[in-house]
Amino acid sequence: MDINTKYTPKTWPDHAEQVTLEGKNKFVGIWIFICSDIVLFASVFATYLALKDSGPSGMDITAKELFGLELAFVMTMLLLTSSLTSVYAMYHMKNFNSKGVLIWMGITVLLGLGFLGLEIYEFYEYTVHEGFGFTHSAFSSAFYLLVGTHGLHVIIGLIWITGLIIRNAKRGLNLYNAPKFFAASIYWHFIDVVWVFIFTVVYLMGVLG
Amino acid sequence: MSSVAIGNKKGFGATLWDYLTTVDHKKLGNMYFFAGLLFFAIAGFEALLMRIQLMVPNNDFVSAGLFNELLTMHGTTMLFLAATPLLFGFMNWIVPLQIGARDVAFPFLNSLGFWLFFLGAVFLHLSFFMGGAPDAGWTSYASLSLYSPGHGIDFYVLGLQISGAGTLISGINFVVTIITMRAPGMTFMRMPLFTWTTLIVGALITFAFPPLTVALFFMLVDRMFGANFFDHTMGGNTIIYEHLFWIFGHPEVYILILPAFGLFSEIIPVFARKRLFGYSSMVFATILIGFLGFMVWAHHMFATGLGPTANAIFAVATMAIAVPTGMKVFNWILTIWGGSIKVTVPMIYALGFIPSFVAGGVTGVMQAVAPLDYQLHDSYFIVAHFHYVIVGGVVLGIFGATHFYWPIMTNRVLNEKLGFLTFWTFFIGFHLTFFIQHFLGLMGMPRRVFTYQGDQGWDLFNFISSIGALLMGLGVIFLVVNMLLSIKSKPLNTSDYWGDGRSLEWALKTPVPFYNFKQTPLIRGYDPYWIEKHEGNKEGMTYAEPVGDIHMPNGSILPLIMSIGMFIAAFGSLYHPDGVSWSVPVIILGIGITVACMIIRSFKDDLGFTVTKEEIIATEESLYGKGGNK
Numbered sequence: 001m002d003i004n005t006k007y008t009p010k011t012w013p014d015h016a017e018q019v020t021l022e023g024k025n026k027f028v029g030i031w032i033f034i035c036s037d038i039v040l041f042a043s044v045f046a047t048y049l050a051l052k053d054s055g056p057s058g059m060d061i062t063a064k065e066l067f068g069l070e071l072a073f074v075m076t077m078l079l080l081t082s083s084l085t086s087v088y089a090m091y092h093m094k095n096f097n098s099k100g101v102l103i104w105m106g107i108t109v110l111l112g113l114g115f116l117g118l119e120i121y122e123f124y125e126y127t128v129h130e131g132f133g134f135t136h137s138a139f140s141s142a143f144y145l146l147v148g149t150h151g152l153h154v155i156i157g158l159i160w161i162t163g164l165i166i167r168n169a170k171r172g173l174n175l176y177n178a179p180k181f182f183a184a185s186i187y188w189h190f191i192d193v194v195w196v197f198i199f200t201v202v203y204l205m206g207v208l209g
Numbered sequence: 210m211s212s213v214a215i216g217n218k219k220g221f222g223a224t225l226w227d228y229l230t231t232v233d234h235k236k237l238g239n240m241y242f243f244a245g246l247l248f249f250a251i252a253g254f255e256a257l258l259m260r261i262q263l264m265v266p267n268n269d270f271v272s273a274g275l276f277n278e279l280l281t282m283h284g285t286t287m288l289f290l291a292a293t294p295l296l297f298g299f300m301n302w303i304v305p306l307q308i309g310a311r312d313v314a315f316p317f318l319n320s321l322g323f324w325l326f327f328l329g330a331v332f333l334h335l336s337f338f339m340g341g342a343p344d345a346g347w348t349s350y351a352s353l354s355l356y357s358p359g360h361g362i363d364f365y366v367l368g369l370q371i372s373g374a375g376t377l378i379s380g381i382n383f384v385v386t387i388i389t390m391r392a393p394g395m396t397f398m399r400m401p402l403f404t405w406t407t408l409i410v411g412a413l414i415t416f417a418f419p420p421l422t423v424a425l426f427f428m429l430v431d432r433m434f435g436a437n438f439f440d441h442t443m444g445g446n447t448i449i450y451e452h453l454f455w456i457f458g459h460p461e462v463y464i465l466i467l468p469a470f471g472l473f474s475e476i477i478p479v480f481a482r483k484r485l486f487g488y489s490s491m492v493f494a495t496i497l498i499g500f501l502g503f504m505v506w507a508h509h510m511f512a513t514g515l516g517p518t519a520n521a522i523f524a525v526a527t528m529a530i531a532v533p534t535g536m537k538v539f540n541w542i543l544t545i546w547g548g549s550i551k552v553t554v555p556m557i558y559a560l561g562f563i564p565s566f567v568a569g570g571v572t573g574v575m576q577a578v579a580p581l582d583y584q585l586h587d588s589y590f591i592v593a594h595f596h597y598v599i600v601g602g603v604v605l606g607i608f609g610a611t612h613f614y615w616p617i618m619t620n621r622v623l624n625e626k627l628g629f630l631t632f633w634t635f636f637i638g639f640h641l642t643f644f645i646q647h648f649l650g651l652m653g654m655p656r657r658v659f660t661y662q663g664d665q666g667w668d669l670f671n672f673i674s675s676i677g678a679l680l681m682g683l684g685v686i687f688l689v690v691n692m693l694l695s696i697k698s699k700p701l702n703t704s705d706y707w708g709d710g711r712s713l714e715w716a717l718k719t720p721v722p723f724y725n726f727k728q729t730p731l732i733r734g735y736d737p738y739w740i741e742k743h744e745g746n747k748e749g750m751t752y753a754e755p756v757g758d759i760h761m762p763n764g765s766i767l768p769l770i771m772s773i774g775m776f777i778a779a780f781g782s783l784y785h786p787d788g789v790s791w792s793v794p795v796i797i798l799g800i801g802i803t804v805a806c807m808i809i810r811s812f813k814d815d816l817g818f819t820v821t822k823e824e825i826i827a828t829e830e831s832l833y834g835k836g837g838n839k
Binding site: 035036047054056141167 | 389420
């Protein structure tokens with residue numbers, strides 16, 4: 001693999017992320033990693049469902065009272081849109097438009113940051129104003145660990161994509177960094193899908209009781 | 210790279226630096242092997258101390274508390290830190306050679322996986338010197354361990370968390386390697402059985418380790434950061450831990466036994482000098498065992514009280530595993546049947562393995578019967594059962610494969626006479642130790658007790674069992690002596706040491722150069738080297754490419770530093786519940802080191818290096834004389 005090979009939109013291969021062996025490895029590797037991450041989230045989801053609304057005797061906070069859909073809806077919209085923008089970035093990667101990749105990846109990061117900010121605000125509200133801290137009950141521990149694990153994945157994704165943007169801001173696309181952008185984009189979609197489940201299991205099912 | 214100059218003597222410092230930074234799968238295999246052997250010796254020593262304590266009734270050789278620490282560390286170390294790395298050593302060494310690859314898919318991650326495993330293991334063992342080892346059994350059930358005083362359980366949780374991350378990384382790495390890096394012509398159904406079992410084991414690790422990570426993380430935040438997952442007064446539920454642990458724990462035993470199956474499937478055809486009987490049914494059985502391995506975890510929890518429906522479902526699923534396992538056993542027997550058998554040291558291990566493992570499997574099916582399990586639960590019968598499958602399966606597999614692959618790994622051979630002596634000492638000791646424990650269990654002796662009253666009919670059996678354990682210890686000493694003697698012996702500089710090698714790794718001349726095959730071989734069928742030999746190919750293999758430049762990955766010190774970062778963070782976390790002021794800064798410092806390494810890794814392009822055709826020819830000539838690897 002020669003990093004110095006210059007490409008034009010005409011010579012740029014169709015599946016630039018899988019042309020080299022390293023690229024193919026990254027492509028398969030990120031999928032296998034996501035398989036294992038799915039099991040990780042499945043375990044945390046199962047625990048959350050088992051411990052939902054459960055706490056010391058006389059606990060008066062339940063999911064039905066605590067959760068609202070407004071904030072969760074805005075967060076969902078932000079994250080779903082960020083998934084769409086990362087698709088735009090991949091679209092531009094296929095067309096060998098490195099500026100498009102950087103801009104849309106940048107917008108993805110901004111949307112992700114918005115999501116993260118709202119999540120921190122939500123945690124703050126629950127902890128400080130509702131008295132629903134991490135150590136409050138088994139329910140609170142399970143809630144913060146489930147949503148927090150997702151939040152941690154978002155933070156890692158943001159650092160990852162920001163790093164890619166900074167590192168590759170000046171040098172354009174090549175067969176070395178195309179697989180990296182692609183893997184980050186798959187990972188970002190995965191985070192998005194997990195959030196859809198959190199929205200359903202925690203917020204929707206919580207509000208419905 | 211330094212490894213080009215294999216023939217030249219290097220100073221100690223240079224060699225050390227080479228091993229600290231290496232990403233070569235063969236050197237990492239050596240390191241896994243060495244680390245695994247070290248922890249195997251430690252855990253074996255712990256077992257001996259326990260058997261000495263139990264030799265006579267009312268013994269006070271070790272205290273009750275120390276006994277609990279010994280049994281916990283023996284189980285934890287043997288499963289996570291001895292058997293797993295020893296098998297990883299073989300996977301690292303052999304799988305890339307068997308599929309004709311230059312290295313694994315992610316050499317950097319391979320090194321990271323090793324260092325995380327190793328530093329996690331060291332962290333766990335520091336507990337002996339820092340206020341007491343974990344003492345809640347290798348399962349460390351939350352109901353027992355949540356309020357265990359001292360830092361023992363914290364060491365267990367953090368040490369396994371780190372080393373488990375390393376294992377997960379290595380597992381994913383093997384899966385990707387086998388999917389993407391097979392030599393031209395090597396279709397899935399031409400892969401050797403050891404590669405197949407490694408692929409399935411990689412998948413098992415991928416799916417089984419995350420639940421362990423989650424269970425340990427719950428325990429970590431419960432004990433150190435005030436969470437309430439397992440505290441029933443706060444609404445928690447300790448059964449969640451048992452479920453998560455066994456969703457990991459049951460596949461874990463297949464993670465250990467499947468590679469051993471793979472190793473025996475390599476050894477038996479070579480010494481029966483017959484093609485492996487029922488290759489495709491072997492592959493199918495491996496996949497089926499891997500799948501069913503996830504469907505049976507609650508058979509460890511029959512006595513928990515999940516109700517008759519759950520118990521019945523899991524009982525039936527458990528019995529179903531006997532079917533693919535039985536297929537494998539019959540295939541091995543039918544491979545040997547009618548073969549032109551050479552009884553060498555690896556072969557005698559294989560011959561000893563079949564009846565021993567079947568005995569362990571049969572008692573396993575007995576325990577699958579839930580009502581009987583109520584009777585056997587927590588008795589020495591269980592101890593006997595799992596030692597029959599783990600020692601009779603995994604350890605015999607590792608020892609047999611050590612003799613089998615020693616010529617490839619070290620370019621030396623292990624002494625055959627000493628090898629037979631090792632086998633018989635170990636094998637007799639093994640059956641002496643554990644066969645009698647079945648009866649101890651049926652007579653009512655509970656497991657995990659540090660002593661017992663005399664005159665219950667247990668005295669003689671316990672004494673015999675302890676004598677057997679000492680014999681096993683002697684066998685391991687013979688093996689280590691054999692290894693040390695072989696290092697001093699003359700290099701072989703040969704290929705196909707056993708004369709009847711079938712798969713690709715035997716086509717290589719030893720010592721194996723750092724780039725493995727000079728030219729990527731072309732695979733023309735199952736048992737590719739056997740095919741070439743029978744067609745009288747003097748070259749060894751048919752090649753898919755002319756001699757040309759080879760692209761190899763760069764070494765890096767970053768994996769070690771990243772692992773040290775996690776090691777430091779674990780110390781901060783460990784002392785957090787003590788209320789010391791430095792705990793959170795140390796956690797941040799440790800994770801900061803790790804993240805900084807990741808950023809450096811991400812920002813510094815790592816394109817590897819190219820070995821030119823001339824360098825390859827020069828290396829081959831320095832290794833094998835004029836003409837190179839032919």
